[in-house]
Amino acid sequence: MESLTTKDLTLGYQDDIIIDSLNITIPKGKVSVLIGSNGCGKSTLLRSLARLLQPVNGEVVLNGNDIARMKTKEVAKKMAVLPQSPVTPEGLTVHQLVKLGRYPYQTWLKKWTEEDESAVERALQSTNLLDLKDRLVDSLSGGQRQRAWIAMTLAQETDIILLDEPTTYLDMTHQIDILDLLFELNEKDNRTIIMVLHDLNLACRYADHIIALRDKKVYAQGKPEEIISCELVQNVFDMRCDVTYDPIFGTPMCIPHGRGRCLLAETVSNAQNG
Structure with missing residues (x-):
């Protein structure tokens, strides 16, 4: 590793x-x-x-x-890297974008292989994008688009x-x-x-x-x-802030101080006023 x-x-x-x-x-x-x-x-x-x-x-x-x-x-x-807010070239499908992840393995002597195609298919499957592989990346929702970019990094293996x-x-x-x-x-x-x-x-x-x-x-x-x-x-x-624990996962959870509606204070006040 x-x-x-x-x-x-x-x-x-x-x-x-x-x-x-x-x-x-x-x-x-x-x-x-x-x-x-x-x-x-x-x-x-x-x-x-x-x-x-x-x-x-x-x-x-x-x-x-x-x-x-x-x-x-x-x-x-x-190493594969996904920068913040990557820009997709216009007119690129999901499948074409993910194929770019195989660039490190391409040479003048070694062109596209079944191994490359298998890596792309695995990446699409891992990100649940097989049904969207022929869609233009620009037509996807924000979450789908981000998964497409992650699929490209996965294709690098x-x-x-x-x-x-x-x-x-x-x-x-x-x-x-x-x-x-x-x-x-x-x-x-x-x-x-x-x-x-x-x-x-x-x-x-x-x-x-x-x-x-x-x-x-x-x-x-x-x-x-x-x-x-x-x-x-x-x-x-x-x-x-206060730090407590996530009631579902048990991990640390930060509760920031600051202004806002305080329902606890309203509840106490209502109780005191009868």
Whole structure:
């Protein structure tokens, strides 16, 4: 199974350092989620892990090798990445999009094979898109479109999948649909899933390992039930909250403080007034 680590990784844009001297190890065969406030470097770190962003200093190490020194197709056979809000070329069907996932395996000498077609069919089946494979991607709903992009990454047949905010712009039903799919891929195929999520409660529900970023460093990392606390949420998100447990899954659940209708207060007041 593929291993992915960082060594003194420093990331930034021009003179602005976003991540400073980071050393982390991504657990193999687990679901890891990057969390933190806006602008803390979650997406920047994910882009660097996927070799989409060159480090200022340090290395991303894949199976003991500096990823920057590896050939593009070699990396693409080991890691698949789904960026935030990918743009679909106009006029592309679902089947054509998913076939793009086989690009790393194509050469001048080795053209499209039955093995490639089988990989595409498996990806379509895993994402429940076989009935939609001839539809234009642009005609799909947001959730269906996101599943089509995930199917493309599955067709690469990599051990590691990286996703930047895969539930962005999706309604609640489709958010759960996508996260359930990724969870099943991890459980069934033992794939290493690394993703950025904004919803802390969903991160706690689906993650085996959470990495919380703050001030260009890792503030905390570990199992959600071991690290998620009122103190962490205050320090990482600058938000007061209570942390309880999800009544269905038993995972940590954050209840933010703030303003809003307080039915509890209304109930108490009504009881006092008789």
